[in-house]
Amino acid sequence: MASVNKINNKVRECRFFANEMTQQGLAERVGVTRQTIMAIEKGKYSPSLEVAFKIALVFQKSLEDVFSYDVAIE
Amino acid sequence: MLRARVSVQSWLSLLAALLIFGDYAISVFTIDANVLNPDEMIEVAMHNLSSAVLLIIMVEIIFQSLIAAGRRNKIEFDGDERDKLISLTSNNSGYWVLSIGGIITLGQLILSHVSGMQFSLEEHTNIPMFEMHLLLFSFIVAEIVRFSHQIYLYRKDAV
Numbered sequence: 001m002a003s004v005n006k007i008n009n010k011v012r013e014c015r016f017f018a019n020e021m022t023q024q025g026l027a028e029r030v031g032v033t034r035q036t037i038m039a040i041e042k043g044k045y046s047p048s049l050e051v052a053f054k055i056a057l058v059f060q061k062s063l064e065d066v067f068s069y070d071v072a073i074e
Numbered sequence: 075m076l077r078a079r080v081s082v083q084s085w086l087s088l089l090a091a092l093l094i095f096g097d098y099a100i101s102v103f104t105i106d107a108n109v110l111n112p113d114e115m116i117e118v119a120m121h122n123l124s125s126a127v128l129l130i131i132m133v134e135i136i137f138q139s140l141i142a143a144g145r146r147n148k149i150e151f152d153g154d155e156r157d158k159l160i161s162l163t164s165n166n167s168g169y170w171v172l173s174i175g176g177i178i179t180l181g182q183l184i185l186s187h188v189s190g191m192q193f194s195l196e197e198h199t200n201i202p203m204f205e206m207h208l209l210l211f212s213f214i215v216a217e218i219v220r221f222s223h224q225i226y227l228y229r230k231d232a233v
Binding site for chain 1: 157
């Protein structure tokens with residue numbers, strides 16, 4: 001029995017509710033590249049705690065509101 | 075589609091490494107042992123080696139200067155945590171190739187000089203200073219593997 005862990009996020013949704021903030025705008029405020037924001041949104045890259053906190057801070061939300069951790073047992 | 079300045083840098087570096095590798099390989103393997111005497115062959119080999127090393131240094135300086143001149147902000151130029159992770163992963167691949175090249179070179183030296191086995195690739199290939207070429211080849215191939223892996227990771231969004 002293997003467990004598949006996945007970090008989900010609502011960055012795209014948060015950007016939408018933040019006046020459709022652009023990926024570039026968010027990237028500049030967080031201090032990463034636009035490509036990294038894109039990879040995070042697609043779920044291809046799990047950011048460090050620091051970047052995750054910064055993203056949550058930009059949207060004035062808690063970390064749990066933006067990122068969630070799923071443990072799926074297969 | 076080229077995605078980030080860092081991946082453009084990888085493409086340029088890969089292209090440069092391939093060109094240098096091609097030029098170097100052609101010049102090394104086309105040395106005609108029947109025309110040149112051993113001293114001349116060593117001179118030609120040294121010339122090939124030094125020009126390959128010089129080319130690598132020059133190309134790196136030119137690319138880095140061009141990229142620095144075109145940079146928009148510090149993050150784009152230095153890269154962020156994901157760029158560093160990609161760089162670290164691809165460096166690891168390059169390191170393995172270089173290590174294997176180093177071990178093969180060492181093995182070849184040990185076999186031909188210590189264990190008494192009279193097997194030397196230099197005699198079979200007619201390439202003077204074969205071990206040095208082997209090391210430089212390993213270095214260039216390691217660079218090609220490093221940049222290719224970097225591009226793969228950027229394009230696949232694998233990290």
